[in-house]
Amino acid sequence: MAALMAAEAAAPPGPTEATETSETAEAAELSRALSRLLPGLETDSKVGRRRALEALQRALEAAWLEAPDGDPAAAAAFQGPWARLLLPRLLYCLADPAEGCRALAAHLLDLGLRRAARPRDALPRLLPALAARLAGPESARGRPPEACEELRLALVQLLSLAVRLGGPALAPHLDDALRVLRRTLLDPFAAVRRESCECAAGLARATPDHFHMQSESLIGPLMQSISHQHWKVRVAVIEATGTVIQFGSGKSVDDVLPHFAQRLFDDVPQVRQAVTCVVGGWLLDLRDRYSFFHKLIPLLLSSLEDDIPEIALAAAGLWEKVGLQWQRENEDDLKDKLDFSTPPPARHPSPETRPVLGCRELVFRNLSKILPAVCHDLTDWVVGTRLKAAQLLLVLLLHAEDHSTQHLDTVLRVLHRACADDDPAVVRSCTRSAELVGVFVSPEVFLKLILSTLKKSPSPSGLLVLASVIRGCPREALQPHLKVIAVELARPHICQGSENRLYGEHLLLCVRTLVSVCREDCRGCSLQLMEVLVTVMALSGATGLSDKVQETMDALAAVQGVDGSQDLYREHVGPLMEWVAASHHDWTVHSVELLQFNVVVTHAGPALGEVLPHLVPILRSCLQPARDPQMRLRLFSSLSRVLLSAKQTVDSQGQFHHYLNTVAKDILVPNLQWHAGKTAAAIRTAAVSCLWALLSSDVLSEKQIWEVQEMLMLDILTTLEEDSQMTRLISCQIINRFLKTSSGVADPDKFIKIYPELLKRLDDVSHEVRLAATSALVSWLACIQNDDGKSYYQSNIQFLYRELLVYLDDPEGAVQDAVLEVLKAGSVLFPELLVRETEAVVHKHRSPAHCQQLLQHLQALPPAQ
Template identity: 60%
Template sequence: MAALGVAEAVAAPHPAEGAETAEAVELSRALSRLLPGLEADSKPGRRRALEALRRALEEPGPAADPTAFQGPWARLLLPRLLRCLSDPAEGCRALAVHLLDLGLRRAARPRDALPRLLPALAARLAGPVPARRPPEACEELRLALVQLLGLAVDLCGAALAPHLDDALRALRCSLLDPFAAVRRESCSCAAALAQATPERRPVLGCRELVFRNLSKILPALCHDITDWVVGTRVKSAQLLPVLLLHAEDHATQHLEVVLRTLFQACTDEEAAVVQSCTRSAELVGTFVSPEVFLKLILSTLKKTPSASGLLVLASAMRGCPREALQPHLAAIATELAQAHICQASENDLYLERLLLCVQALVSVCHEDCGVASLQLLDVLLTIVALAGATGLRDKAQETMDSLAMVEGVSSCQDLYRKHIGPLLERVTASHLDWTAHSPELLQFSVIVAQSGPALGEALPHVVPTLRACLQPSQDPQMRLKLFSILSTVLLRATDTINSQGQFPSYLETVTKDILAPNLQWHAGRTAAAIRTAAVSCLWALTSSEVLSAEQIRDVQETLMPQVLTTLEEDSKMTRLISCRIINTFLKTSGGMTDPEKLIRIYPEVLKEGSGLFPDLLVRETEAVIHKHRSATYCEQLLQHVQAVPATQ
């Protein structure tokens, strides 16, 4: 019954909607009674009708509601008021302009009036022949008409784009008006129009002129863009987008020359040259089929990957319409994710331009990026892994969040959950050949560090890779890096590596095959650093609350001998961590510890601490020595204290 009530409530018209409809009907009836007066033969009769309309619109009532006003305005008022602009009586024309101004401000959708309003304004301000005097003879009315055009620009903005020809025809004459106030108002209107409709289309005559002469101009221009004189390069680069804007799709036949020039010019040290060339590449994307420009750009990148080539690609895609770029999205993302492009350079400029390509695809294609999210995430992962600048890594992370948003998920960790299997499968394919500087190792590190709960779903990929790469025969620097990352995720095991509760099933592999070999003593500082890293990792494991008491006892059974040897390490940090680990082992064991194993532990702990309070230790030892079945260990401890001077 409750569901039925909700359905009825949704289906029933809202009271406000019914009221608005009634107001619109009431307003239509009121206006219909006044409109016939606009057709009166006498000037006073038409003026009285316009005055009555003014009062009806200015007084409080149905006309004050934009929604109720929109229908009667567009259907009844607008066409009749536009006819009044050519009324023989100056007063009637002035009232018509005032009512048009009022109507535009009141209407819920002022842009709906543009198809009728703009031609009417052009007809009154310019007329069929620009050289003649405008049809509107009154200076004040010409000013009011230009002000009305300015109001339309302010209210409608970019919606004026389809009506630019009419707006420009009106301004072309009003800018030369004898009345100074009209010229000033026209200048302001022209500036507002340029700002509202920046996407500059040139008139047909100019486009045709450029098209006919492009083959003569373009070669010399492309030559000058790479001239040794800075001023020549800047001016030539600024002219190129102007030519491409006029040439439109006719630039296709010259595309190879244009792209070759852009590839070279985008390496220029002069920022103004690069900026103009970026704009030119955007226009290539706007007017040239992506099937054509992608074939040329991607083939060049495949042969010689470069930062300038990636900038041209990103700019072209940014200028390409979504519906044209969408069919090529998967192919572009797949090509960018290839190692010969995304791993071609660790230079931050190259990686920044690679990031621009991904940003262009996400910003243009939006949710269509779902078909290529794995490849795009792979590219972003590479950028994060290889980037030297923190700012660049942050931008890549922001783009990951944008990709997640267009895919309809809450964060980049959800992207990892969706794709972590294929990502790790690709990254770990070459793990036996990794060194500390391998891009795949850096990518693997980023995945492990950032994937969060998704990591717990990928243990079949993660643990075998760690086992192989953390063997003593592998690169020491790589092992240090991996131990550091493993320690980090173990400290947050519930939210990372054990999110699915599966990590304890890999415990034997971690202890016997990963930690135990790296806790073995080997000479050298690097080996000592690795033992410290391994001990830290073991401490993270035992303190993470992931393991049960029985599992900790299993770890103790496996690793206690190695942990005891680390009590003699030179590093204070290693000794401290080892003590904490042994403390955890003892607390967990309770009364289940084998006395023989305990005897092997506590003399070494006592010996290490004997320098702190030697006198106290001697007194306590002598007080209990007679209680021991064998006094051997107590005697060894007393001899150690006597041999080692007390620490101050």
């Protein structure tokens, strides 16, 4: 036996024994090397301590260079000296007064953790040391014990390394780790915050069984950092929050969501994308996600309308995964809908990208919880919030489809308010939402609500909602209700609801949308639509909607099968005239019906010739002197425009002459009578203008003009004395026209009264009036042609010669020339008399040139027979 033992002792060691012997030898060698250097760490000189740390670094690096990276034997050999000799001293050096020594100690601790065979053995001493250095006492406030930013970053990175290497072994030390993170998540150095976020996420993943009990303590610091000025910090906080809640307590979701919602407004796309990914991850993987569907879904759906395509695509992908997953999880409940799927509704805006059934069901089942918050945000004072809410409402309605009928009252009420928003983007999103209401909801339902609202309080936003809903509604569904809509729009309280331009635009939009959607179906309500268009044009005034109204009329005419708005008026002018004239006995200048009448009169064109039995009595009634003067002025203005083109308007059928006596005697004569006041003078000017327009239209024969002359000449002569230059000028022109169409002198007593009034106008302050008066005198003289009768006027003509010879020396050369023409025209009556009168005054003129021209003209006349 003794011999055997001796042999065994002399035998070479086996492989296991050799390895253990080698590790022991290496550890012993490393221990001896370290033991020689460690005393330097305790010297009072910071330079000495630093040199010792640098020597330790060189020794360790030299030892590690000899062993391959990741060699288990080397790691095992290092474990003993590391845990027994290095770790406690390096942890002590973390509090060294010298910053350089602390940095080297942190670096060596990092290297040691990476090389040690059992790094988790260091956790009981490492975590308290890091907590003391980074967080200090729990009750202490202010800056952490470590003042250097770079060192704090290195220590947090060391903690992250410990979390990654320690794994579940960190559970007993969770308090220290969380205490550190609560402080470093609020560190002034942005890099420390980012590293802390990664560390918090790693800690949550490493200790899921214990972390959830304390996860809520990190939510406060994370939310304080979520609005940090550095966008990378914000992204890190959002991602860390996602992991912390995923492995922590679902109770924190409510605390986090308001901050996440605010980050959806972040100017940096990466931040918004981080929120989208985290929320999508929660909807897929959060343990109690069903409890938070109504809170998380709006955040993810909001990203579907993001300005950055990448974010919108990411949100769409996540949302589809959520819907498909929920669909699988609730397959039994959805069996009938899956087996008998319905096609997309008609006029669906994007049937090829219709959301999957799971997504639609999720929205429908949570809509009652989501909608109140959306409606509240649509009234927020911040434009960005309102815009996000409007975009979200659009997405919700697109998913809810016909299920939105259950919430239609709420939806329409909020759209009615939001469509009055000052921001165009909000209004655009809301009008798109209203279009979806038209796509998915029956007209019987939405018209009952919308029209009742318009009856109570007509508004531009209410009309915009109606127009948008009509635009989305299918033609065949809208057709049975078309007449009802047109009749309601034509009611006075709606079509006359406001003179505001926006109101008129939206009312016009309703008509234009009806025409574009229903097309030929509009023939049955064309009259009501015309009433609306006439009212919009009447009330638009200076707002400049006339062109748009005309375009809409042309569109209505096209679907009506007629050529343009003129034919449209021809078809409806009779009912339109009756419609506006129903209350003409009570009209004032402020009456909407007066404005509507003016529109019909000035735009109906040839159709007016067909309704003279209605038109003339209305004018006769409204243009009496007892009626509102301002109203009469407005009517005369419209009448003048019509009479200027009488052949294309009132006389289009050649019947106006039947009403000439009424127009002259019952309309013009009363308004040419003199009354005091500027308004009365303006009315006389308007009446004179109407008469001139009638005479200039070439619709009256000479006989008819003579009849008008007989009725109006004396009144026109009185208007020659008006203060208004325009009135005097037009009166001269009218008298000239009367005289030119007279074949001779019918009544000498009346005729003889004309020239003195014209002669007075040669003293007029207006150059134009003086010239017009000379032209009228030429016409007056031309009327005296009968040799037997001219002797009756000799004394008057002699007086006229004398007066005209005075103006032949007028300072104005143009007046001299005009008077010379008058004298030449009248010279054929009594040439010898004119020669004597001229010779009698020629020497009195400043310049005898015109007198000499006249005498030469008289000498050239043929001798009287």
